[in-house]
Amino acid sequence: MFHVITRLGRYLVVSAIVIPVATGTPQSATAQTQLDVMTFNIRTSNISDGDNSWPYRKELVVETIRKFAPHVVGMQEAISEQIDYLTSELPEYRWLGIDRRLNGGLGLSEHTPIFYRHAELAPIESGNFWLTDTPDRPPVPSTGARRRRGGGRIVTWARFHHLETGRAVYVFNTHLSLRRGQGQINSVNLILERIEALPPGSTVIVMGDFNNVAEQSDLWKVATGNGLDDAWLLADERRGPELTLSDFGPPDPGRTDRIDWILVGGEVGVRSVETVLHNEGGRYPSDHYPVAARLELN
Numbered sequence: 626m627f628h629v630i631t632r633l634g635r636y637l638v639v640s641a642i643v644i645p646v647a648t649g650t651p652q653s654a655t656a657q658t659q660l661d662v663m664t665f666n667i668r669t670s671n672i673s674d675g676d677n678s679w680p681y682r683k684e685l686v687v688e689t690i691r692k693f694a695p696h697v698v699g700m701q702e703a704i705s706e707q708i709d710y711l712t713s714e715l716p717e718y719r720w721l722g723i724d725r726r727l728n729g730g731l732g733l734s735e736h737t738p739i740f741y742r743h744a745e746l747a748p749i750e751s752g753n754f755w756l757t758d759t760p761d762r763p764p765v766p767s768t769g770a771r772r773r774r775g776g777g778r779i780v781t782w783a784r785f786h787h788l789e790t791g792r793a794v795y796v797f798n799t800h801l802s803l804r805r806g807q808g809q810i811n812s813v814n815l816i817l818e819r820i821e822a823l824p825p826g827s828t829v830i831v832m833g834d835f836n837n838v839a840e841q842s843d844l845w846k847v848a849t850g851n852g853l854d855d856a857w858l859l860a861d862e863r864r865g866p867e868l869t870l871s872d873f874g875p876p877d878p879g880r881t882d883r884i885d886w887i888l889v890g891g892e893v894g895v896r897s898v899e900t901v902l903h904n905e906g907g908r909y910p911s912d913h914y915p916v917a918a919r920l921e922l923n
Contacts, residue, residue, distance in 0.1 A: 657894075657921045657923055658787065658789075658790050658921065659919065659921055660696050660794070660830070660921075660922060661694065661695040661696050661697075661918070661919050661920070662697045662698075662699075662832060662887060662917070662918050662920060663690070663693060663697070663699070663832075663901075663915050663916065663917045663918075664698075664701075664798075664832035664833060664834070664885050664886070664915065665686075665690070665698055665700050665701070665913070665915035665916075666700070666701040666702050666800070666834045666885060666911060666912075666913035667686055667700050667701070667702055667703055667707060667911050667913075668702055668911040668912045668913065669702040669704055669734075669735065670706060671704055671733070674873070674912075677908075677912070679706075679707065682908060682909070682910050682911070683707070684714075685903075685904070685905055685910040686711065686910040686911065687711065687714045687715060689903045689910050689915060690715060690718075690740075691715070693901065693915075695742075696745055696746060697739065697741050697742075697746070697785075697794075698740040698741075699739055699796070699798035699832040699833060700737065700739075700740065700798070701735070701737055701798075701800035701834045702735055702800065702834075703735070703736045703737075703738050704724070704734050704735065705724070705734075705736070708720060708736060708738055711740070715740070717743070717744065718740045718741060718742060719743045720738045720739060720741070721739045721741075721748060721751045721781060722736045722738035722753065722798075723736065723753050723779075724736055725755065725763070725777055725778065726763070726777070727763040735779070735800065737779055737800050737833075738781065738798070739751075739781055739782075739783055739796050739798050741783075741785060741796070745788055745789065746785040746787060746788065746794065747786045747788060748783050748784070748785055748786075749783075749784045749785065749786050750784045751781075751782060751784070752781075752783075753779055753781050753782070754779070754782075754815075754819065755777060755778065755779050755780075756777075756778040756779070756780065756801070756802075756811075756812035756815055757777065760815060778800060778801060778802055778812065779800075780797055780798070780799040780816060780819075781798050781799070782795065782797040782798070783795070792922065796830075797816070797820075799812075799816070799833045799834075800833060800834045800836075801813075801833070801836050801844075802836065803836050805836065805842070805844070809835075809836070809837065810843065810844055810847055813844060813847055813848055826891070827890075827891060828889075828890065828893050828922060829888075829889060829890035829893075830887065830888070830890075831848075831853060831886070831887065831889070832885075832887045832888075832916075833885070833886065834884060834913065835848070835884055835885070836884055838881075838882050838883060838884060839855060839857065839883040840855070840858075840883070848886075848888060849888065853888040854888065854889055854890065855886065855888055856886075856889050856895045856918050857883065857886070857887070857916075859889065859895040860896070860897055860898040860918070861896055861897060862896065862897040862898075863897070863898055863899070864899040865901065865902055865914070866881070866900050867881040867882075867883045867900070868881055868882055868883065868900070868914070869882065869883050869885040869900055869913055870884065870912065871909050871913055871914045872912055873908075873909050873911075875902070875904075876900075876902070876914075885913055885914070885915075885916050886916070887916055889920065892922070893920050893921065893923065894920065894921040894923060895918060895919075895920055896920065896921055898916065898918045898919075899918075900914050900915075901914055901915045902914060
């Protein structure tokens with residue numbers, strides 16, 4: 626029997642949220658819906674990584690996604706050319722999101738796109754907000770106040786309609802700043818504020834690159850102390866190492882830096898979580914290992 630979270634408060638979301646509502650096909654009290662999700666920092670193609678540059682590993686990124694076929698993939702560090710390639714190679718998916726440098730705003734070019742299997746999920750509404758003091762408009766280079774809150778980092782979100790069951794599925798995806806400290810906590814608190822507006826009793830799934838070590842950092846304690854739990858700890862089955870930083874190679878057995886998280890809240894079971902080590906002859910798809918989870922919504 627898998628674990629079930631029964632908290633019915635309102636929750637944070639950073640990458641994938643699922644909320645059952647009384648629309649579409651009626652569900653019995655014991656009905657369950659399987660949802661496979663993945664968080665995947667694909668490493669930007671804007672940086673020259675030598676033999677690990679995007680042209681040498683882009684097919685492997687596609688293979689990795691096809692191998693696990695998640696319903697939802699929250700990606701980080703993606704830029705337009707990478708998204709265009711993935712869209713062409715993965716026609717079963719569509720995507721939502723914008724560049725966080727919209728209108729020439731602050732920071733490096735990056736989308737935090739949400740890819741979804743369009744035969745099973747239909748977007749009803751979507752949007753983006755920045756992890757700054759002015760979240761509803763892109764930041765511009767100016768004083769340090771805006772920089773301290775997140776350096777122009779962005780959250781992409783969507784509410785999906787699960788076509789088979791009629792459930793509503795909210796998905797949020799983000800990539801927190803490398804600067805650890807209060808700025809990151811402010812970013813998480815801003816996301817928490819947004820989730821406070823969700824209907825009571827919402828079921829929540831969160832994915833993203835948090836740039837903090839799970840179970841050790843203050844940020845993880847804040848995130849998991851506000852109605853969310855770590856799917857890695859809840860899962861009936863865990864596969865792969867805790868480490869999610871690959872550095873384009875096999876896992877170092879001496880490291881346990883789990884900075885790519887899937888968090889859940891509400892009535893959701895976690896059947897399995899896997900740190901994905903898929904590679905081809907020692908070539909890995911990114912400098913992060915993707916993390917995949919099989920969830921059941923109750």
